[in-house]
Amino acid sequence: MTKFALIFYPFAKALTLKIMVVIFWISLFVVFYNYIGYGILLYLLVKGKNFFASRETPASTAIEPAVTLVIAAYNEAGFIAAKIRNTFELDYPQDKLELICITDGSTDQTPDILRNYPRVKLLHEVQRNGKTAALNRAMQHVTTPLVIFCDANTLLNREAIRNIVKHYADETVGGVAGEKKIIRSDNENTAGAGEGIYWKYESFLKRLDADWYTVVGAAGELFSIRTALFQPVEKEVILDDFIISLRINERGYRIAYAPDAYAMETPSSDIREEHKRKVRISAGGFQAIVKLKALLNIFRYPKLSFQYISHRVLRWTLSPLSLLLLLLTNIILVQETAAWWWYGCLVAQLLFYIAAFTGFVLAEKQIKNRLFQIPFYFLFMNIAVYQGFFRYLKGNQSAAWEKSKRR
Template structure:
């Protein structure tokens, strides 16, 4: 019984640390840093180097013209910006539509090898000191390129992450949940960057110092994640510019969102297996705590903690005597957990009926996201996750 109580308390503690205590400690660390060194007021000093805007697209005929028009309308000196679109493997009208715009360099090979392989190939054509990577299904604000480039005036900046904004067009759980999740992630990203570096940039919008980019293994699932931490391992920071943002619509349905989350989780396990040196705080003292607390726990002990907490809690209450010193404490935690999972179940039942109850989406999406982590880990260990990106169906595109 004591063992069950210990397992339950440790499991709850891990989950609480990851989702609540770490953000609190991160904020405290930032406040201490501000007291010691003063608050960083990053005034956007104009810095306009030559830059290449790179987009990897696969069968995007329904959205590619909107993406092109948005790209060409970015506020940046026209003589200093170049455009490359790479569409390897595309079989629809994407190439035909891109060829209507002579200012864009189109790279195409019939063989589809995945997004990472496409970006590696495209980067060999980049002749500028900086490159902005943007997903084909996103719309950027007009000042995005200028804002991202302003941070490269610092020589230790290896990359700059933009903001991802999820646009809700249906109001469903997949859009409400993803939107709330990204608000939480954006806050952590802001604090992570202020302390030292972003813990993994979102591939929807990221600017890179070309000379620091190393080709990634072509079977890489999360290219943006690996790119960010490769920069860190070389001693470069990945900064954050929330005013430069990429808008995209949420997944079209819960099954599509689930497929996307499973792929991300499988990619997370692959990335962790390739970033083992980052677990050594003596070698990477500036990054290990943030990396483990924000990323490693997200895909390992936090989901496992959720599962062990409810199982051990229920078993303890069944087996233990009500007179046990731990009983009353675990009775309360058990009731709270049951209430939470009941709310998640209600959120799920309402979600599949497309009924909007916003506050039930929070527990539902939380459980949904962690369940996808388990599925993604199984896919990784069984080597069932392909590096070739699978286009998740999205709701109506933003304009």
């Protein structure tokens, strides 16, 4: 070994270890911030905002504007009658509530069942072009100032429409996001339990998001917009609800949150159905990041970009990558140093992955265990992001309805 090599090798090794340490801590910060830290920071920001806000109680603003409820249905013959009955029971004047059901591509009896309800305006085409194309077509028939979108496999609470429209008394509100609730049962599987916990956490973050500035991406199960703000969405778009609501944000309007207006649905029938849904959403997330690239400019949209990047973009990009880097750098640091800290971190990570794998085995056997379902579902979501990313790169994720089997 040359004299130069003798001098350079220790320096290079020390530099490499320092880089590994930096990558480890940055990765840990990204994962912590995205899933826990952002919620804590947002909570503090909301508390600070409320402390300096006016203490006056806002006047009651009960309004009853004309509303159109648009229901997208694909092969929902087994549930659509219950959905229509639920819709007829909503507490809102019938003369101010128009109903549109769009069933493009359905090959079962869904359109025939809907023809039995004269009050429902049925839009049906044999060709299946996807939900985005269907919504674009449905919007051509909407004449009311407000429109509410909801899925055919959900049930709404009786006061849902009233609790949504009241937010439009504020002229800065361009849309309203309702809440998604998973109907849980004592014998639900691990997929259902994990999905339920995830949506409870998401609802908590949405409430904070709305209190700070705006909800970042409405869920298609139940959301509303001002009809005049609707822009036709490209037919290849996978996450139509996400794109529609954030483009309204982009125009300077807020998306309010109505936790007292909720859509209830059963969880995925099993872990494979939930996996199919998560991969599709992840592919759509990468597509949305590209189409909404203007929102990454924090100087142009200070509040919105901060929320969008912290809540959504990190979850679809750096967080899954950081999980992998955390493990790889930790292994290298254990091999190259004798510090007990790195051994402890690696043991903690391995225990987490063992717990997640145990949760996977139990999910495969349809056995629910609360101790393992959280690490399993967390890792399950992040693996789906990797799969969604490669599906997006290949361009083989269709925007057509991907109906998941529900319990």
